[in-house]
Amino acid sequence: MAMPSEIMKTTTEREDKHPEVVSSEIMKASAQSQSKHPKVVHLLDSVKKTAFVVGTALLVFAAARNSITWHLQQFWGASGDFWQRQWTFIYQLFGEDDVFIGIWGTLGFTTAVFWLANLLFLLIDITGKPAALIKYKIQQDKNIPVPFPKLMKAVQQVLFNQIILGIPFSYVAYQVMQWRGCSHKAEDLPTFQWVLLEMFVFSLVEEICFYYTHRLFHHPRVYKYIHKRHHEWTAPIGLVSIYAHPVEHILSNILPPTLGPVLMGSHLATSWMWFGVALISTTVAHCGYHFPLIPSPEAHDFHHLKFNQNYGVLGILDRLHGTDEVFRTTKAYQRHILLLGLSPLTQQIPDDTKDKKSNISKGKLE
Template sequence: MEISWFQRQWDAVSDFWGGDEFSIHVYGTFGVTALAYWGLGGIFLILDYLGPPPFLMRYKVQENVKTYPISREQLVDLLKVVGFNQLLILPFAAVKYWWEEWRGVVRPQELPSLTSAILHLAVFALATEVFFYYSHRLLHHPLIYKSIHKKHHTWISPIAFAAAYCHPVEHIVSNVFPLAVGALLLNSHIALLWVYAVIGTFETLTVHSGFHLPFLKSPEFHDFHHLKFNYNYGVVGLMDWIHGTDSLFRTSKQFLRDKRLWSMTPIKAVVP
């Protein structure tokens, strides 16, 4: 049987790391997530620091809040906090690897089938929604909020790079773990976790960007959380719907605007 293009790419990745599973799972995971975050996030950060061009402001979500350009002090603070949090991926990935070793998880070189990959990614998304919702809501508890989660909420009108601007405990418990828990439960191929991590990284940067841009995921749901604080704790809204923590959002204009744009017309012109 002919080896698929995807399998050949994965074999090349494995060869790059000399077939060393620890390096693939730890350093490879760090590299993939860092490139995804600093790649797209870096583009947004440059715009946020220099000031977005006028045409982009048509897509600003919180239009009455002055955010740009961010100050040099904010830039330095962002780089320090996010950079440190990114480094935490290394010990987290190492612990995940050793945990799987202890459990005797088999790590095949062969990639899963397309059907299996889709099913795993669907479970990842559901697990992320559940674990992120409850961990995020816990961080809003009065006994925890001031010492941990308040740091992230200093950005009432968020910018993309501030997606990982948070206390390191929050970053591991509420950002990294919910994203990886599905792969842990299913003993999934590391390549699937990488794919999901890149998708998740791009989406969290997008929903924190402050812009409702054409063809990208709508940021209205999570931006509303930064604006109103005690609503919209989840990722896609399933758990908020179950618990009723999206009640105010559902009566707002942001709810009507919470859709993907398929044209260059700003959402504020579509839903005034």
């Protein structure tokens, strides 16, 4: 224990020093403390960033919600009878059988959405035509056209995942949704405000679950056994979005978008709408083309090229954890915007020749 005289001596010595020297010592001590506890510092930094992102989102939503919800609700309210009639028709088409529509209807709907969303992309990938669309290819020297044996291998795995894994998963998901009290009837269709809230929650739940399961599959002890299959495609195509090892398909592809509706106890119609959005979104993210007026696939395309960047769906957790730092220094990040014109972004913001060669060689090494 320090004696009073020692404490006074230390205090006197500190007071005798120039304020800038004392400040320097304090900063040095703080830096040493941070270096001893890097995980704690990084966690606090992530919490601060999370609070900033969420707080900003809430402020924007609070400012815009009256205008946005008014316009959308006019459409929703005016077409409410239309949507109810359509769901009534679908429900009756399945004989008003909750098991039939809950299991087989969901499986059929998601399968149809996936293949319809991939139809145009497959046509371009297989034929390399129309040539006018090839200019929108992100990695312009890859998969034009796609090697047929490689494509057939992907198709077989996709069908296995959709059918052999999809049927039992749909059965289990139906049982859980029934336990949660999820309705199938047209008279129970939710209001516009509730659907809006649900879609927001679904997106956040998917972002959290997909990000962390995806990072888990990139762990060196796991990657070569499971996730490496998905990364056989360094230049992805839409079909590759569910080309994955069965374990990955369950934990990363199916479970994250399913947990949101389970958590919220959602109506089946809302779940179908969300599943459709999620399937189209992941197809676009893997498609390899940055077409006008569609969400940018640059981030996930870069992930397939570099392997260790952009693990999430929305990019929120990538920013919080710093797993997009390299991406944000590239031309690909500058191109990560909604294309509103007809001129390809690869022409508007071209890669430097030196950087392009470096990126390709590094992608091959990894």
